[in-house]
Amino acid sequence: MGKATGFIEYVREEERKRKPLSRLDDWKEYTSPFSDDTLARQGARCMDCGTPFCHMGMEWNGLTSGCPIHNVIPEWNDLVYRGRWKEALDRLLKTNNFPEFTGRVCPAPCEGSCTVALSDQAVAIKGIERAIIDKGFAEGWIQPRIPKKRTGKKVAIVGSGPAGLACADQLNQAGHSVTVYERADRIGGLLMYGIPNMKLEKEIVERRVRLLAEEGVTFVTNTEVGNHITAEALRAQYDAVVLCTGAQKQRDLAIEGRELDGVHLAMDYLTSVTKSLLDSHFMDENFIDAKDKHVIVIGGGDTGADCVATALRQQCKSVVQFGKHPALPKNRTENNPWPQFPLIFTLDYAYEEAKAKFGEDPRQYCIQTKKMVGDGKVKALHTIQMEKTENGTFREIPGTEKVWPCDLVFIAIGFEGPEQSLFAQFGVVNQPMTTTKYATNVEGVFVAGDARRGQSLVVWAIREGREAAQEVHHFLMNAVK
Structure with missing residues (x-):
């Protein structure tokens, strides 16, 4: 590293955030990027450790440790410190x-595994990563990469979330002709409608989708495979099919009052708000509105946090979020050691905004x-109220019953997995994930992303794609032989 003592001389700095109350007045991103001088200091904090755990990318006791796509983080940290941005972009x-x-x-599991984090705050890896790619677009360094040769093989990808887009990008660059099918009206899947x-x-x-289209990827929206086009027709038209449909089956609550008006699944809420924002800046009134309402998540x-932030921007009267687990500790516990993701x-x-x-x-x-009543x-x-027992289960605490007035309830308790009807049409047995x-x-027929591994991080979806x-490419090229 160019600054061997950087981690001693400089402290971690965070990306600038707009003031919580002021950002409730709009739907713009709440963070602002680092300055170049700040980025140089933050890059200098990377300590040239002998084993860079930040990019090991593995799961340990159910937690992600290091970067799942194995970003070579120390290399582009050093390049940013030296001001060699174009090289940093190429490496990234x-x-x-x-x-x-x-x-x-990304929640930045790389930072949780940073060696500096053993005794200090981690290197600001996530902020540096964002700065590199944003500068790449701003400087015009990101240009369409048109494959020079086509293989003649055609691949259909079902689902345009991060796994589907990553898979499409890789296969297109390998020379195959790729078509991505998306049942929604916009490309992006989780990135478009699942994240506020x-x-x-x-x-x-949309900028990335435009770039992929310029590079040769074909996108088909408003088309549900299994409904508008059958699995049989898709297989007949393409040499390979990749199912990247995500884990879209939301987990629900089977309790008294679930059928009451005003009780919604979280993703239905978030999707309705984002779609109306993009379609008409809410002029169509085609969204679930928390204005002047008492909201419980x-x-x-x-x-659930995204539901809280969305309700605040809609000017709710109050918002509360229920969790079944105790509050996390301020510091790592013995059973959550470095380099695991810090709980x-x-x-x-x-929560800052609320x-x-x-x-x-x-x-x-x-x-x-x-129960819910109304x-x-x-x-x-x-x-x-619940309490955790010695064997890890939870039990009710008698006498802690409480009634919470509310007008809207959003259920955000995760996802059960992919919708099975499409798998059945293809004759695919959704087997447990293997490495x-x-x-x-x-x-x-292949499967990747949350459809294969269950609900996970965007960075895992990119790795899966x-x-x-790579597996699809080998299948296609062996078929040529």
């Missing part, structure tokens, strides 16, 4: 198809919802 793009996405929405605009502005997604994860308490963007508006963190912990419309939730196998039991493309 060798492993990551879409740094503009991961640099904004304030975390990932949709022009960022059931589920303590990132999707520690943080104040996400949505605290600024209402004076307190909206999260409530160890809560079990017992007169056709939801009016209240009945809950009870390397993307081919299914049906020859020429890349590795599946």
Whole structure:
């Protein structure tokens, strides 16, 4: 490294955030990029460790450790420190198809595995990554890469989320003719409708889609494979098919009052808001509106946080988020050692905003919802506090029952997996995930992303798309022989 003592001389700096209350007035991204001088200092903090755990990319006890796509982070940290931005971009793009996405929405397991984080705050890897790709676009360094030769092989990709787009990019660059089918009206899948605009502005997604189209990828929207076109017709038209449909089957609550008006699945809420924003800037009124309503979000994860942030921008009267687990500790525990992803308490963007508006963190912990009540419309939730037992299970605490008035409830308790009807049409048995196998039991049909591994991170989806493309390429080229 150019600055061997950088991690001693410089402290970690965070990306600038707009003030919480002011950013509630719009749907723009809430962060601003580092200055070049700040980036040089942050790059200098990379300590040239003998074993760079930041890019090992593995799962350990169910947690991601290091970068799943094996970004060679120390190399582009050093190049940024030296001001050699174009070289940093070239190095970044060798492993990551879409740094503009991961640099904004990835939880950065690379930082959790940073060697500096053993005794100090991690290198600001995520912010540096975003800065490199944003500068690449701003300087005009990102130009269409048109394959010089085509193989004559055609591939259909079903689903245009990060796995589908990464797979399409890789196969197109290998010379195959790729068509991506998307049942929604816009390309991007989770990136377009699952992640709110304030975390990932949709022009960022559309810019990448335009570039892929210029490079030769064909996109077909408003087309549901299995409905508008059959699996049989798709297989007859293409030499290979890759299913990248995501884990779109939302987990629901089977409790009394679930049928009441005003109770919605989280992704239905987020999708309706983003689509209306993009279609008409809410002039069509075709969205679920939390304005002047008391909102409860059931589920303590990132999707629940996005619901909180969205309701705040719609000027809700109040918002509370229920989680079934206790609050995370401020520091790593013994069973969460480095270089695992750190399970520690943080104040996400949505909670910063709720605290600024209402004076307190909206999260409530160890809560079990017992029933929802109302007169056709939801009016209240009945809950009870839970406690964790010695064997890791939860039990109710008698006498802690509580009634929470509310007008809207959003269920954000995760996903059960992919929708099975499409798999059935192809004759695919959705087998448990293996480390390397993307081919299914049906020859020429492959599966990747959340559809294969279950709900996961965008960065894992990119890795899945890349590795599946490699397997598809080998299948196609062996068929040529």
